[in-house]
Amino acid sequence: MQIYKVGGAVRDRLLGRPVTDIDWVVVGATTEEMLAKGFRPVGADFPVFLHPKSGEEYALARTERKSGRGYGGFTFHASPEVTLEEDLIRRDLTINAMAEDDQQNLTDPYHGQRDLEARLLRHVSPAFTEDPLRVLRVARFAARYAGLGFTVAPETLALMRQLSESGELEALTAERSWKEIARALMEDQPQVFIQVLRECGALKVLMPEVDALFGVPQPEAHHPEIDTGVHTLSVLEQAAQHKQPLTVRWACLLHDLGKGLTPEEEWPRHIAHEHKGLKLIKAVNERFKAPKDCQELALLVGEYHTHGHRALELKPSTLLELLQSFDVYRRPQRFEEFIAACEMDARGRKGLEQRSYPQADYLRGAATAARSVAVQPLLEKGFKGPELGEAIKRERLKALKAYKEQA
Structure with missing residues (x-):
């Protein structure tokens, strides 16, 4: 029995980044041997065990074969004969297909270390195209490591494009997709996740409502960047820079969907885009079964973000309606997140990233004034x-x- 540390723990140690989760692979062992050593089995699909003391996951080395559609369409084979190299070749990227023993001796059959140095996200083998979830995973890694200069290798992007066109992405479950999307949105550069999905054609399949924003112009006076898709990416970038929570980032991604419905003859104006966008926001929310707090904030931000920008001009009666819509008396935090999303929207414009946003304090003061009324x-x-x-x-x-x- 030989035990190796694999995947992200090896990758992040070599990058000098903090190692959080550690995955282990066990070569040359049987299920019976693992049980005899006190390991506890988890999951029914393939032999994964929890260490009796640390609780970390140990998986028997295994091979896999495509047997159906989607992320779950695989048959796994684990036996003492499966080699470390055979286990590593089924992984998604070369930088995730390295292993090290307890002396930190590196096993790197697919040149992951070379790709780390070249700052490349490259697939391990052609079997990459068997798992559609990898499109989302690679885009997420691109968002995580963009700050270190990583890009997706052209040949890997070509395989991602092939997967996007194959119809396999539609086989992903809402739960698996949302898990990747949520993790990607919380990376340092979530806008890169959307950019990569767009480059490989996956955005058009997964979120056509967001994809439709690219190429749609807005008035240059308010939006120096002009393109609505570019603006959306900038808003997401601002949300990450200001360490906003997932609810705010999700709302930022979806806030302008209504602009994708504006007829070309009305460009660059987008009359009533806030109201028109609600059915699209609702559709995206439902498609990925987003958590309730994400769904609610996205709809409220979509409907009222221009109210936020015009806060100083709003009549007291309109201001009261806005506060009532958010139920600021019982749910003050949701209104805070709305204000944050509005501010990110205002800053997500070319050359205006550092602008002040007096509307934020004004809206907070209005909420305090309304809440101060004693019953x-x-x-x-x-x-x-x-x-x-x-x-x-x-x-x-x-x-x-x-x-x-x-x-």
């Missing part, structure tokens, strides 16, 4: 039921009028 005095005056609701609304409106006059 108890109204109850003491005898208001109840619908009348109490109207009385609270009147008092909040009064508070917002006073706030606007002072601001």
Whole structure:
């Protein structure tokens, strides 16, 4: 029995990056031997075990054969005869197909170290095209390592394009796709993830609503970058630079989908794009079964982001409606995330990345003013039921009028 550290742990150590998860592969062992040593089996598909003390995953060396569509369409074969090289060749990228023993001796049959030095994301073998999830994984690695100068090898991009055109991407489950998308959006340069998906034709398959934004112009006075797709990437980039949470990043990606529906004769204006985009945002949300908080914020940001930009001009009554829509009284955090998404949208424009956004503090102040209205005095005056609701609304409106006059 020989045990090797494999994959990301080896890659990140060689890159000088912190190693978080460690995967181990066991060569020359049987399931019975692993159980005898106290390892606990997990999963039914192939033999993976948890270490009795550390809880880390140890997998028996295995080969795999394509047996159906999609990410799960594989038959695995594990036996003591499977070599380390046979196990490594089924991996996606050369930089993930290295192993090291307990003395840190490197096994690198597919030249992963050479590709690390060349800053290339390159597939290990033609079997790359058997797993459609790899398109998303490679785009995610491109987003993670873009800051180190990594790019996707042209021949790997060609295979990703082949996969995108094959219909295999449609076989991915919403859960698997969302897991990759969510992880990619939380990388340092999530805009690169979208760019790579677009380059290989996968964006058109997975998110045609986002793909449709590229080539759609906006008024240059507000958008020096002009192209709506380029603007969306910039907004996502700003969200990452400002360390925004996943909810905000997802909303940033989808906020302008309505502009993809504007007839060409109306370009570069996009009248009512906020309302038109809601059905598209809803469709993307449902396609990937995004978590509820991501879904809700994306829809609210899509509908109200221009309200955010025009906050200083809004009438008190409109401002009150906006606050009610977000339920700022019970869910203050969601309104904070809306403000953040609006600010990222304002900064995601060529040459305006450092602009100030006074609307943020103004909106926070408005929320505080509305929340400061006390209900108890109204109850003491005898208001109840619908009348109490109207009385609270009147008092909040009064508070917002006073706030606007002072601001």
